[in-house]
Amino acid sequence: MNQPNPAGLDIRGAIDLSGLQRPTPAQERAAAASAAAAAQAAPGVIVDLTPENFQELIESSAQVPVVVAIGASRSATGEQMTPVLERAAVAYQGRFRLARVDADTAPEIAQVFGIQAVPCAIAVIQGQPLPLFQGSPSPEQVAQVLEQVLAAAAEAGVTGSVATGEAPTAPVEPPEPELPPLHRAAYEAIEAGDWDGATAAYTKALNENPADVDAKAGLVQVALMKRLDAVEDAAAVVLAADAAGPTDVAKNLLAADIELAARRSAAAFARLIAVVKATSGEERETARKHLVELFELEDPASEVVKRARRELALALF
Template sequence: MTTPNTPGGAAPSSMNLRGAVDLSTLKARAQSRETPGAGPGGPASAGGGSPFIVDVTEQVFPQLVQLSAQVPVIVAIGASWSEQSAQVLAVLEALAVEQAGRILLARVDFDGQPGVAQAFGAQGVPTVVGILKGQPVPLFEGVLAEPQVRSYLEELLKVAQANGVTGSLNNDAQGAGAQEPADQPLPPLHQEAFDAIEAGDYAAAAAAYRKALAEQPADQDAKAGLAQVELMERLRTADATAVRTAAAESPDSVEAQLAVADLDLSGGHVEDAFARLTGFIARSSGEDRETARVRLLELFDIVGPTDPRVNKARSALARALF
């Protein structure tokens, strides 16, 4: 494998919790029982080292998703044969210890845990992704110097604070006796869809969302949910390398371009997905153009109507159409 290109400079000025596929697809594949050796607060620490650094398997992963509502989870995807992975991991481990429970560092073996790596759209190592409230937040790929890695981490902590993720893994005394506010129950059809997603039955989830839309056509959550589960179903058996190769070889194939746009969005490369489809729409016509336009609107629903990337892409779509 090759190491992905590394974006230079400091951390992006703003990160967004939306715009990447929900990790329910991986949660549904994981075993529901707790992993042996895991403590009551989360997965077991790796090798008896820092309690703020863990090794990840698909079985442990649901616990990390739950913990991401309490603290940011930093997922470092690397490989034992990669010197660059070791360099990045050493920096992240030092920062995790320094943060003393404000973050959890989750180490993923690219070769040993391909399902976890694929869930984040990792094309190479090292790849570093955050999780906040169950949503992936792409951070960086390749090797960065310690000040740049620290900058990404600080930015993620700011986003976490803005979204109420301000807990600590080192606050047993503080958390004792504290009671979490009860979640509001979902509408019945939304709960039915969520349960189906947890079971990996995306067709049933889509059917539930369609029922909800039939009852309330203005239900934006159902509309976004339907678009998302349809995307998850399309990606279930997708081979990233084959998809990207087909798109490169067939730039005028609507099916190939839709598939790679799905892949980009699932990995958090939102602007790339939008630009690919608006570019295709601009140079195509007829049924292919309409098919791409409809899919682009579905991707807008997944990312969210208030996201600035959606507003920018809507303007690009209007220029492409007119």
């Protein structure tokens, strides 16, 4: 099945509804069941997908997952699938939005999703379609699929819900915890480019609480920024370190700083490990300490840091 991105399409006004025939008994029964389910749901949880609201619904999938139920009123199976999803939408209380569309009356919308057979359901998360199922699954199967949809949405950061009205609401973020006074002073000094003032604030915070890991990392960060502040041509520094080789400790330490600041932590770590291998005594210890300090600025659980720590241990022993 093709999976085009409907968020990039605008099909508003593409459907002429003037030629629709009188509803069949099957259509009337389906409409009555849908109306009953919609009456139980909060406003905006169950909607009819049309060319006019297509773009808005697709865009809303960046905040709350959208499940598109594509049925066909001429199909008995279609009459069974959509009501199951409607009851689920009521039960989930706005954790996803259900958009209904009849492929008989709106074939263009079905074509946008590359549909080959109906009834079927598609999830849309951040504008991306995800085929769910075809036919008429049981309520238990629908519940299982919806849990997978919500899990996938959460991984993509889509965790909003439809509360009232037509627009989904994003979850309320908890307020940022207030910075301790010394950390706030250090941050303000950094903003002003006052490296010495920031160092003094973080040092005082660490003296008051030796377990303050944020102050420890802050000291390393400020020292790095102070060193980089004096660099005029970063590319020239890295090239000079490469030309000098791993025995030139000073040049390689500064080059590693530049690489780390450029988010090339693996290259920075590899450079300093090469210095550790090529030197001895005080020079080797200087390179080792510098590398360990740079570890403080990265996620200790990252594979890059774990690999570099293993390679450092091998280089030392």
